[in-house]
Amino acid sequence: MIFESMEQFRSLLPEESVLRAQENSTSSLALDCGELVSDDSGISGGISASVRRGGFLGFSARSGFRAGNVDAVLREALANAGKGSSDRIVPPLPAIQNVNRMEQDDTTRAERLAFLHALDAYIRAHGPNVRARYLSLDTFATEKKLICDNGTASESYFIRYAVYVSLTGEAADGDSVSVDMLDNGSGSMRSYLRGEAAVFRKLDRLIDALDRKRRSVFVTPGEKTCILGYDPAIMLVHEAIGHTVEADLVMGGSIAGRYLGKPVASELITLGDFAHDMNGSSVPQPIYVDDEGTPARDAMIIENGILTGYMHDRDSAAACGVIPTGNGRAFSYSDDPLIRMRNTAILPGSSTFEEMISATEAGLYLVQAGMGQADTTGEFMIMIIEGYEIKNGKLGNAIRDTVCSGYAFPVMSSVDMVGDTVGWDIGGMCGKGQPMVTGGGSPLLRCRLKIGGN
Amino acid sequence: MADLTLLQAAANRLKELGADAACLHQTYKVTCCYASFSQSRSILKTTDSTELSAVVQLGRRQGKVSRVCAEEADAVKLADAAFAAAQEAAEGMSLPLQPIEPQAHTRGCLTPDAALMQQRYTDFLQDTAEAYPSICIRVGDLSHIREAHTFLDLDGNCASDTFGYYRFGASYSAVGKERSTAFMGSDLRMNDLSKPLFSYGSLTEQLELTEKLLLPQADHKPEENVILFPPQSLTLLFYMLTESQLSDSPMQNKTSRWSKSFGQQVASPALTVRNAPLSEGILGEPMLNDLGRPVQNSTILDHGVLVGTALSPRVAQELSLPEGCGDYFCYEIEAGETPLAELLGGIRSGLLVGRLSGGQPTVAGEISYVAKGSYLIEDGKITKPCEGVVISGNLIDALQQVDGISAERHCNGSCSFPYLKISKLKLS
Numbered sequence: 001m002i003f004e005s006m007e008q009f010r011s012l013l014p015e016e017s018v019l020r021a022q023e024n025s026t027s028s029l030a031l032d033c034g035e036l037v038s039d040d041s042g043i044s045g046g047i048s049a050s051v052r053r054g055g056f057l058g059f060s061a062r063s064g065f066r067a068g069n070v071d072a073v074l075r076e077a078l079a080n081a082g083k084g085s086s087d088r089i090v091p092p093l094p095a096i097q098n099v100n101r102m103e104q105d106d107t108t109r110a111e112r113l114a115f116l117h118a119l120d121a122y123i124r125a126h127g128p129n130v131r132a133r134y135l136s137l138d139t140f141a142t143e144k145k146l147i148c149d150n151g152t153a154s155e156s157y158f159i160r161y162a163v164y165v166s167l168t169g170e171a172a173d174g175d176s177v178s179v180d181m182l183d184n185g186s187g188s189m190r191s192y193l194r195g196e197a198a199v200f201r202k203l204d205r206l207i208d209a210l211d212r213k214r215r216s217v218f219v220t221p222g223e224k225t226c227i228l229g230y231d232p233a234i235m236l237v238h239e240a241i242g243h244t245v246e247a248d249l250v251m252g253g254s255i256a257g258r259y260l261g262k263p264v265a266s267e268l269i270t271l272g273d274f275a276h277d278m279n280g281s282s283v284p285q286p287i288y289v290d291d292e293g294t295p296a297r298d299a300m301i302i303e304n305g306i307l308t309g310y311m312h313d314r315d316s317a318a319a320c321g322v323i324p325t326g327n328g329r330a331f332s333y334s335d336d337p338l339i340r341m342r343n344t345a346i347l348p349g350s351s352t353f354e355e356m357i358s359a360t361e362a363g364l365y366l367v368q369a370g371m372g373q374a375d376t377t378g379e380f381m382i383m384i385i386e387g388y389e390i391k392n393g394k395l396g397n398a399i400r401d402t403v404c405s406g407y408a409f410p411v412m413s414s415v416d417m418v419g420d421t422v423g424w425d426i427g428g429m430c431g432k433g434q435p436m437v438t439g440g441g442s443p444l445l446r447c448r449l450k451i452g453g454n
Numbered sequence: 455m456a457d458l459t460l461l462q463a464a465a466n467r468l469k470e471l472g473a474d475a476a477c478l479h480q481t482y483k484v485t486c487c488y489a490s491f492s493q494s495r496s497i498l499k500t501t502d503s504t505e506l507s508a509v510v511q512l513g514r515r516q517g518k519v520s521r522v523c524a525e526e527a528d529a530v531k532l533a534d535a536a537f538a539a540a541q542e543a544a545e546g547m548s549l550p551l552q553p554i555e556p557q558a559h560t561r562g563c564l565t566p567d568a569a570l571m572q573q574r575y576t577d578f579l580q581d582t583a584e585a586y587p588s589i590c591i592r593v594g595d596l597s598h599i600r601e602a603h604t605f606l607d608l609d610g611n612c613a614s615d616t617f618g619y620y621r622f623g624a625s626y627s628a629v630g631k632e633r634s635t636a637f638m639g640s641d642l643r644m645n646d647l648s649k650p651l652f653s654y655g656s657l658t659e660q661l662e663l664t665e666k667l668l669l670p671q672a673d674h675k676p677e678e679n680v681i682l683f684p685p686q687s688l689t690l691l692f693y694m695l696t697e698s699q700l701s702d703s704p705m706q707n708k709t710s711r712w713s714k715s716f717g718q719q720v721a722s723p724a725l726t727v728r729n730a731p732l733s734e735g736i737l738g739e740p741m742l743n744d745l746g747r748p749v750q751n752s753t754i755l756d757h758g759v760l761v762g763t764a765l766s767p768r769v770a771q772e773l774s775l776p777e778g779c780g781d782y783f784c785y786e787i788e789a790g791e792t793p794l795a796e797l798l799g800g801i802r803s804g805l806l807v808g809r810l811s812g813g814q815p816t817v818a819g820e821i822s823y824v825a826k827g828s829y830l831i832e833d834g835k836i837t838k839p840c841e842g843v844v845i846s847g848n849l850i851d852a853l854q855q856v857d858g859i860s861a862e863r864h865c866n867g868s869c870s871f872p873y874l875k876i877s878k879l880k881l882s
Contacts, residue, residue, distance in 0.1 A: 032703050036544040041535075042520040046503065055495045063503035064524025080498040083572065088495075109542060132707035168709045168817065175818040176709040221844075221882050251492035252592030252637075253629035315495035334501040338491070371813025373824075375636045376592070376627060379842070381824040383813045403812065403822030405844060433593060452822045452844040452882065 002045060002065055006147045009070045013149040014078050016052040018293050020146045021045070021065060022333040029113055030136035031120050036113070038136065046333040049077040050292075055088035055315055056081060061334035090318040095151035096295045098288040100276075105139065105159050105188045112137050115193050116163075122200055123167065127207040129214060131176070132168040137161065139189065140437060146293060154289035160186045160437060162427040165203065167210045177216065177400070179209045179368065179386050182231075184427030186284045186439075209367075209386050212398035217389070219399045219451055225363035226404065226449045227356050227390070230423030232369040232382050233442035237344055238430070239372050240380035240408035241271065242440075245301050245309075246327070246339045247316035254376035255409070256307060264307045265412035271302040273311050274343040275326060283343035284426040284439035287326065291337040296326030301344075305413075313339045331434040338432060345441030349418025356417050356446055358393040364451065365390055366404060378408035381452075403452035411447050419444030460506060461606040463526040467533035468510060469608055473540070475511040475551040477745045480504065480523075482602040486566050488575045489595035498572075508536035509745065514545040549767050554611040554746045562737060563645050564618040566598030570647050571620070578622075578651040585658075586628075586665045592637055594624040596651075599738060605746030613746045619737040619867070620644045622651055628665045635667035636826040636841075638808060639686075643737040643867025656864050660686070663808065664827060672830040672838040679881050680804030680857070681845065682797070682831060685864040685871035687807045692727060692785045694814040695849060696754060696778075700764040705773060710817045711850045712760055716775055721758040722856035726788040728753045729762075729779050735865040736784050743780050752779040758854075786870035790859025797858045797875055799834035805843060805881055806831050819850030821879075844882050852878035 002023045009019055023045030030038035047070055048061035058081025060073040116137050123133050141159035146152070166180040183202060185192060192199075228236065243249060244256040251257070256264075265271075272278070275296035276286035287296045292314050299311045312320065313328035316339060328337035357365065370383030382404050389396035424441040461478045468476050482504050490496040506529055507520035517539025521532040575596040582589055600618035620643070627637040640657045652658060683691070704710035712720055730751040731739040743749050754762035763770065763778050770777035808827025815821045823845045830840040858875035 033707060036547055037702065039539070039543055039547065040518050040520075041539065042507075044505065044520075044522050046522055048501075057495060057497040057499075059497055059499040061499075061501040061503070063505065063522040064528065066524045069524075076500055080500060083498050083568075084496055086496065109539075132703065132709050134703055168707065176816070178709075178817060248491045248494045249592060251494050253590040253627045253634040255634060257634075313494075315491075319494060334503060336497055336499055373811040373813075375811070375826060377634060377636050379636065379811075379824065379826070381811050381822070381844075383822065401816050401820055401822075403824075403844065403846070405824050405842075450844075452846050 002143055002145060006145045006153065010147055012071055012074055013147065014051055014074065015149055017074065017077065017149045018050050018146060019047065019070065019074065020144060020291060020333065021047045022142065022144045024332055025141045027109065027139045028136065029116055030134070031116055032134050033132055034120050034124070044332060047073055048333050049073040050336060051077040051081040052090060053081045053084070053086065054090060055086035056084035057336065058082065059336045088318055090314050093150060093152070093294055096289055097153050099155045100286060100288045101155065101157040102159055102186065103188045104157065105141070107189045107193060111193060112189065115196070118196065119165065119199065119203060122203055123207065126204065127167065127210065129169045129211055130167045130207065131170055134166045136164045146289070146291065148293035152289065152293040154293070158186065158285060159188065160184060160426050161189045161192060165206060167206060169210045169214050171214050171216065177213045179206055179213055181206050181368065182427040184425065186426055213386065216398040216400045219364065219402050221451055223448055224451050225360055226447060227360065227363065227365045228445045228447065229365065229367040230442060230444065231425065232366050232384065232404070233445050234423065234425045234440040235369045235372040235382050236380065236408065237271065237346055237442050238341065238438065238440045239374035240378055241412070242273070242341045242344045243374060244376055244378050244408065245311060247310040247312045247320060248339045249376050250310050251316060251319065252376065255378045256310065259307045259409065262307060263305050264409040265302050265305045266415040267305040268349055268415055268418045269302055269305055269412055270347045272345065273299040273301060273327065273341055274345060278343065278345060279347065284424050285343055285437065287342050290326040290328045291330045292328035294324045294326040294328060299325040299327065311339055311341065313337060329436060331436050335434045338434060340432065340436045341430065341438040343439035343441065345422060346443060348420050348422050348443045350420055351417045352420055353444060356419065356444060357390060357395060359417065360390045360393060360446065363390045364388065364399065365395060374408065380408060381405040404449040405452060406450050411449060414448040415445050417446035458604065458606060458612065460504070460523050460526060460529040461604060463529040464506060464508060464533040465606055465608055467530045468537060471533070471537045473510045473512060473537060473608065476608050477509045477551055477554065478606045479507045479744060479746065480604045484600045485597055486568055486571065487595050487597040488572055489593070490579070490591065491593055492590065506532050508532055509551065510536040510540040511551045512540040515540050515543040516548045517541070517543050549771060551745065552747070553609060554605050554607045554613050556611050557613045559615045559741050561617040562619045564600055564616065567647065571596050571598060574647050574651055581652040582661060586661050588628040588630055588665050588668055589626050589661055590629045592625045592627065597621045601740070603740055603742060605742065613742055615740050615742045617738065620647055621738065626664060628668045630668040635664060638664045638827045641866055645737060656866065667827055667839045669839055672840045675840065675843055676805050676830060676881055677803040678877070679879060680801050680875065680877045681879060681881070682801065682804060682806045683874040683876065684807065685873065687810050688787070688871045688874065689783070689785060689869045690810060693783055696764045698815045698817060700754070700778070702766050702769045704817050705763060705765060706769055711819045715760050718760060719758050720760045721755050721853040723758045724790060724856050724859055725755050725758050725853060726753070727755040728786050729782055729784055730786050731779065731782045731784040733784065733786060733870065735867065735870065737867045739782060739784055749779055784868055787859070787872055789861050789863040789872045791861055792858050794860040794862050794873055797860050797873060798831065801831045801834060804831040805840060806836055815849050819848045821849045822846045845879050846882065847879040852876050
């Protein structure tokens with residue numbers, strides 16, 4: 001059980017130190033064709049300390065919440081800090097006190113399992129062409145309490161849920177074809193479970209998507225005008241832009257390091273990594289203080305097409321002579337904070353979905369992404385597992401699995417229509433040495449993309 | 455002798471509660487790590503953790519829970535939670551627990567030489583800066599990891615596996631005046647640090663290839679669809695192939711191409727593929743699985759014949775097929791007879807892949823990958839960097855005709871692969 005208060009340890013803190021207690025809880029249920037195949041839960045937690053000596057950090061962590069271990073991790077972190085050297089001067093932080101707790105989830109395992117079975121039964125009843133169905137429901141919660149030697153104290157509790165549904169059917173040529181969806185959000189699952197009807201509507205759409213994919217056509221390779229749906233657009237934002245503007249990767253040679261102050265996207269694009277709200281609306285994962293004790297603020301990355309900044313932790317900000325944005329985040333108690341995204345999103349434009357389709361003579365509407373990857377050159381590839389042809393301003397045949405690829409900045413420069421609604425996603429886990437829950441958001445985007453074909 | 459205090463407390467509680475059987479697993483892990491992030495910061499990090507997991511059997515029901523545990527009271531809470539989970543669980547989700555076979559293993563380097571670690575890592579950074587001035591290390595770390603796994607059942611049978619090893623990992627790109635390259639990576643596991651990191655040929659070879667990516671790019675793609683896959687590009691490919699074709703869901707629902715092909719010739723007779731955590735040279739992999747049972751190597755393709763799976767024990771029993779070897783990532787392909795130079799020399803126009811960027815093959819075996827850090831091969835020689843090439847096609851079909859497997863094989867401590875030459879995929 002995590003400590004009730006961290007203040008009892010404040011007198012132990014050496015200069016330039018952070019003490020963090022953190023507990024992560026997970027639960028996972030999965031049904032494969034109605035059969036329960038996964039039913040796990042876990043709690044992992046402990047305490048960590050970091051002591052800074054310029055740009056060199058000593059870090060130490062131990063599992064569990066024994067008060068006696070606090071002194072041990074602080075002493076070990078201090079000793080580790082003494083084994084390195086760095087000339088960098090990292091400016092001190094202002095002290096901040098913050099409590100940021102989401103409502104705790106009160107749904108039981110039995111309720112969640114019953115919900116999953118209800119979804120499965122619905123698919124069985126309404127999807128005659130579904131040959132295989134896989135459903136899972138995962139929750140992840142993290143509670144953190146942090147104090148710094150400068151007087152900062154922060155406490156947060158965050159929880160997210162993710163419902164994944166994958167349906168497989170048989171195409172006319174005998175091949176298996178699949179579609180999937182990841183429905184997710186943050187906060188207690190209670191209201192989500194009450195909104196069962198809305199989930200059934202999404203299942204109707206998914207069953208229809210599978211039926212259309214059974215009659216799908218192979219897409220011809222080449223550069224095409226594409227309307228990126230929320231899912232692939234968010235993946236583009238995260239993988240191809242978000243990572244390239246994390247300041248540690250900028251200092252490691254990412255493409256974004258060459259373009260500060262220069263145009264990198266269409267004037268229609270404004271993109272930021274938002275700390276706790278966006279345009280006055282809440283974001284999926286509000287963060288007020290990061291895991292280095294830095295007060296979190298928005299990192300505006302692209303404003304009207306111009307690259308204006310990066311995401312920073314204390315070290316990168318000191319190296320670049322800017323104010324840290326509060327992007328230093330650690331996944332578990334035993335992880336040291338790295339520069340990670342929080343709620344990275346493109347602001348909405350003015351086009352409706354109907355306007356975007358009707359304005360497209362020939363192209364593709366790419367709805368659902370599979371896996372996606374990008375690297376620091378901005379080159380990306382995104383698997384597309386649900387998409388449709390657009391012909392003469394109308395949606396046409398479903399397409400078979402394909403891949404879209406390109407370079408982030410040229411692709412973003414080709415955007416000529418931006419949807420009027422932002423879709424958010426907080427269902428995945430970003431990997432950068434440590435996993436991390438990150439929020440992503442985007443409106444629909446019309447752009448030019450290379451389509452791999454088959 | 456492993457400390458059984460926490461496990462014993464959990465076992466006693468489960469006996470009080472009336473559990474039929476249980477497998478209690480304690481993981482004690484200690485790490486020491488020197489790491490650096492670009493030019494941003496450096497860190498010396500030490501961690502120490504104890505985690506317990508319990509699988510509890512009640513009739514045909516099983517509950518599974520894991521928790522960090524610092525003291526006996528935590529272990530008792532874990533036992534209570536696992537017992538409750540077993541009461542709620544569905545019947546028959548897992549096979550009945552078997553008694554633990556008493557055994558004890560101790561392997562590798564259990565105590566790190568922290569001073570030598572710091573020296574080796576600092577030398578690596580200096581050696582790289584001198585030999586490959588364009589290389590920018592994005593993230594690098596040299597760690598020592600010690601894990602002790604202890605298992606206990608309700609009859610007091612105990613098994614343990616303790617091992618330690620060093621691990622070096624780095625991700626880097628070459629940064630030139632005009633542009634930077636895609637990032638590439640190196641990953642090594644070692645039993646000792648007797649040799650400088652720079653003496654590992656696979657590391658310096660990769661650094662050199664990465665730096666040369668800054669040379670002028672090829673202005674055309676290969677004229678032929680011939681692809682030479684080097685060892686480091688194959689791990690992900692074979693792991694994802696196995697998961698997409700041979701794991702529980704596609705096999706049970708018969709949706710994957712290989713789901714109906716057990717015992718049949720599905721790939722080139724030259725291809726023998728194993729998931730082999732017990733092979734010589736593999737470090738840092740437990741010899742006991744999550745239930746304290748001995749891990750076995752699993753042959754997946756034997757001269758192209760499908761003989762293995764990635765199935766869980768329960769589904770394997772249901773389908774009367776061999777089970778996979780669990781959550782291991784230790785793939786190996788048997789070496790061929792053709793020297794690499796000869797394999798390369800026979801390619802008139804092709805692509806040497808650096809790294810594959812992309813996802814899991816579909817259940818039909820279709821793939822689309824972007825080839826990163828790749829080179830054009832012309833008249834048997836590696837000539838110019840070649841970016842933006844997409845590899846697509848059907849991997850299941852492509853493996854039916856492997857054109858060549860090198861006699862040389864690289865083992866990085868977790869996987870062991872030769873070079874593979876394949877010409878049945880499409881480059882675009």
